[in-house]
Amino acid sequence: MIRAVFGDSLLDPATGEVTRQPVVLIEDGRVTRAGPRNGTQVPRDAETIDAAELTLLPGLIDCHVHLTSLGEGLDFTRELVTPPTFELMRAVRAAKRTLEAGFTSVRDASGSPAGVRMAIDAGYFPGPRMFVTVSALSQTGGHTDAHFMCGADLDIPLPDRPHQVVDGVEAMRLRVREVIRAGADWIKLCTSGGVLSPGDQPHHSALTLEEIRTAVEEARAQGRKVMAHAQANAGIKNALKAGVATIEHGIWLDGDAIEMMLDGRNALVPTLVAPHWVIRHAEAGKMPAYAIEKARAVIDDHKSSVRLAIESGVKIAFGTDTGVGPHGSNGEEFLLMRELGMEPIDCIRAATTVAAETIGMKGVGSLQPGAWGDLIGVPGDPVADLELLAKPESVHLVLKGGEVVKQRAR
Numbered sequence: 140m141i142r143a144v145f146g147d148s149l150l151d152p153a154t155g156e157v158t159r160q161p162v163v164l165i166e167d168g169r170v171t172r173a174g175p176r177n178g179t180q181v182p183r184d185a186e187t188i189d190a191a192e193l194t195l196l197p198g199l200i201d202c203h204v205h206l207t208s209l210g211e212g213l214d215f216t217r218e219l220v221t222p223p224t225f226e227l228m229r230a231v232r233a234a235k236r237t238l239e240a241g242f243t244s245v246r247d248a249s250g251s252p253a254g255v256r257m258a259i260d261a262g263y264f265p266g267p268r269m270f271v272t273v274s275a276l277s278q279t280g281g282h283t284d285a286h287f288m289c290g291a292d293l294d295i296p297l298p299d300r301p302h303q304v305v306d307g308v309e310a311m312r313l314r315v316r317e318v319i320r321a322g323a324d325w326i327k328l329c330t331s332g333g334v335l336s337p338g339d340q341p342h343h344s345a346l347t348l349e350e351i352r353t354a355v356e357e358a359r360a361q362g363r364k365v366m367a368h369a370q371a372n373a374g375i376k377n378a379l380k381a382g383v384a385t386i387e388h389g390i391w392l393d394g395d396a397i398e399m400m401l402d403g404r405n406a407l408v409p410t411l412v413a414p415h416w417v418i419r420h421a422e423a424g425k426m427p428a429y430a431i432e433k434a435r436a437v438i439d440d441h442k443s444s445v446r447l448a449i450e451s452g453v454k455i456a457f458g459t460d461t462g463v464g465p466h467g468s469n470g471e472e473f474l475l476m477r478e479l480g481m482e483p484i485d486c487i488r489a490a491t492t493v494a495a496e497t498i499g500m501k502g503v504g505s506l507q508p509g510a511w512g513d514l515i516g517v518p519g520d521p522v523a524d525l526e527l528l529a530k531p532e533s534v535h536l537v538l539k540g541g542e543v544v545k546q547r548a549r
């Protein structure tokens with residue numbers, strides 16, 4: 140099956156170049172050509188997709204989502220009466236909304252077992268290409284310890300979603316192996332406290348340097364990399380010293396941490412929009428009081444930290460922590476990145492070329508020949524107007540693997 144997508148313009152994020160009157164040819168899910176219509180031989184039997192008023196660009200990539208999280212605030216009573224299978228099914232709706240917002244690839248930062256990725260790949264339900272981390276490993280009392288002071292433990296391990304709490308070097312070694320056995324593409328650690336967890340503080344570090352090193356070593360031995368939920372300065376530095384590949388959130392970067400990130404081997408995934416959603420949910424009465432205070436306390440420091448990273452030339456990959464906010468709202472992050480001084484084309488690169496390179500997913504973030512036919516169309520120039528990527532309703536066309544998953548009637 141050959142498809143020919145005719146657009147008004149085509150944006151190549153790698154170069155920033157715009158091609159007028161382009162055509163993208165997709166054969167058996169893969170791009171065979173993306174360039175000017177003039178001089179392109181469009182096969183006679185090609186199925187035509189008319190996007191004459193749209194700017195085409197590669198499908199977007201979000202490096203930090205949680206598809207099994209509801210994205211509607213935190214309600215412990217609700218969670219207590221949510222069976223694990225029902226929790227899992229949230230991913231079905233979230234995957235569709237994410238894809239329809241133009242995000243054709245994601246890295247799930249915990250919650251989704253490998254079966255979610257496998258079901259999407261098998262076509263059971265629509266969703267983005269996925270990398271999964273399955274479980275987010277943290278120390279006792281740490282960010283993903285769901286064992287509450289009353290004694291209840293909300294972290295229900297599934298056969299393919301290992302328990303998230305781990306302490307000590309040997310236990311870490313075993314747990315990382317278990318997570319990889321369960322199908323993880325990436326390993327997720329929490330090297331600091333967080334905003335939504337009741338028992339810890341974002342500015343406190345978590346896990347020892349030795350525990351983090353062990354996780355990195357085990358991951359590396361099996362061709363995986365490690366992402367770290369790292370908000371505290373000490374937690375960020377421990378993660379970097381141990382060889383973690385991506386720093387998530389990065390609320391308290393300083394000159395030394397930035398220096399450690401400038402060799403280009405690491406990336407920062409800011410998730411700027413996440414604390415905003417905590418506050419919005421709180422204002423709607425859907426957050427426990429401790430989370431509101433923590434979100435309000437970090438939001439300005441978070442901005443200063445990310446601004447410093449942008450100014451210093453740290454590699455920034457697009458990520459939102461969606462699942463805190465509602466699925467499909469991912470694009471708002473572009474506006475916050477822009478606000479902190481990133482050029483629009485760099486914001487778009489962060490969600491295409493840079494994201495693909497950062498998470499190591501092949502054939503995404505570009506429309507070069509051989510890439511997956513994952514593309515989106517928006518009614519205007521997204522470099523001139525990032526708002527076009529910020530809301531799902533501005534994304535008029537979404538193709539994944541050459542299949543139309545969304546097309547707005549003209």
Ligand SMILES: [Zn+2]
Nearest residue numbers: 203205248460
């Ligand atoms: Zn997260």
